Amino acid sequence: MSPYDPSAFPPFAVTVDLVVLTVRRHALCTLVVRRGEPPFQGRWALPGGFVRADEDLGAAAARELSEETGLAAHDPASAPDPASAPPADGNGAHLEQLATYGDPARDPRMRVVSVAHLALAPDLPAPRAGGDADSARWAPVESLLGRLDGDGREDGEQPAPLAFDHARILADGVERARSKIEYSSLATAFCPPEFTVGELRRVYEAVWGVALDPRNFHRKVTGTPGFLVPSGGTTTRQGGRPAQLFRAGGATLLNPPMLRPEA
């Protein structure tokens, strides 16, 4: 092991990139911004930016998230008391570190290490935030990743691939979200503060790209202690019979987990 020599280390730029996921119109969507300058000028990219000289990584991610969406972050890692973390109230989003990408060639200009973060947010009215008008939008992840969708239909019009290695980052973020809603109550982060069982089920269906049996799903989520607590009201905003409204309970881990159909 070489001795620690603080005076001679290669300098890196450190950025945070954000995979912001939401469910819009039954589809899992992510926030992308259009790049205004080279490299990859005009291409879509994940939002992100430099970590400031005296800023923690999670704080930088929360700042970027707020700048892009106006959302406040609920970072479970930064809250010392897990019980005090408010569950998706107001306009907050779940935020967690995803992974770090540091291929020497990932940015042609210089050596950039990007600490990607994953944010899960309820459906938001308009994506814009930073300043430019149409420079930000919600894009279905299925079209960005260019795979077959759930129906087996091939995606016809392939959009230009994301800048840098952002397609890989997005794929990792989507996979993290898909697996994490299996064994945690994180799917509620995609829902407004009050939601019905059917709305929660449509979140799972959109994220996993499958159809779930409404009866078994209802039995599962209402039968898991601490997952959902009834808020008293009902709603009919989905049409059909009025549904009971719930909010997220204190439980964060689902045991046994929600099983994702393999087919």
Place this chain on the structure above:
Amino acid sequence: MSPYDPSAFPPFAVTVDLVVLTVRRHALCTLVVRRGEPPFQGRWALPGGFVRADEDLGAAAARELSEETGLAAHDPASAPDPASAPPADGNGAHLEQLATYGDPARDPRMRVVSVAHLALAPDLPAPRAGGDADSARWAPVESLLGRLDGDGREDGEQPAPLAFDHARILADGVERARSKIEYSSLATAFCPPEFTVGELRRVYEAVWGVALDPRNFHRKVTGTPGFLVPSGGTTTRQGGRPAQLFRAGGATLLNPPMLRPEA
């Protein structure tokens, strides 16, 4: 969003730190090295070092692992073809990225962002490697984390805490390993190329700190397709009736998962 300005970014040092876990004498142990210079001089720390100017993060972690232990890394992310990844043969170890730690105050000398990696290795003869004699050792994680052990007995002699935020990194790595052997075949990474069901069970027991029923465990692991393939031989190295030898099968995901007892 501020425009990307490559000429004005705060410089960071980027390091990799390693949580190398193994099972020795029925205990989960991690590799620690003694610091030879300030800060935290004389204290134990996780092995690690600077990422070189033209080196990928995973490559840096693999290099550090090799320097410290002589192990070659099997990084699932760096292998394009997952089927070609050899399962813990020879003296290789599983290596994966864990998380990135970048608190501005985590190193008093300068701004250091550390990309922690998790390595799982079979029991190794001697820990030493880099150069110094007793500067590296395997330490039971239970003593380093200073918690109650599985028997409810308090840990009497508390060693000095790890340098920097390495206790936190170690805790995260241990938690990752504990949860990942639930739903993947990763526990075989702690085993030699050929092993018995009992040896694999003792891995689970050491990592989780619980006792498992040998009969149910045997039924579970031998009944999961692709988890274990018989290698033909038998061994009696554990005493008692000779046990069938297995090697890790091609399956990487366990479905349904192995359940960790909650008590």
Place this chain on the structure above:
DNA sequence: GATCATAGTCGTCTTCCTGACGATAAGCAC
């Protein structure tokens, strides 16, 4: 207002998996 479409909610049945645990097998130490 009757009918229909849509969603929500409650039950039933079968199958699979697990935890608890008895029983047998095959080595080694004495």
Place this chain on the structure above:
DNA sequence: GTGCTTATCGTCAGGAAGACGACTATGATC
């Protein structure tokens, strides 16, 4: 051989999940 240790097979009860029938309560349509 006796005893001890570990491995391996089997049985049984309980719980969870998939498949699916039945009923309820709204709005939309005729």
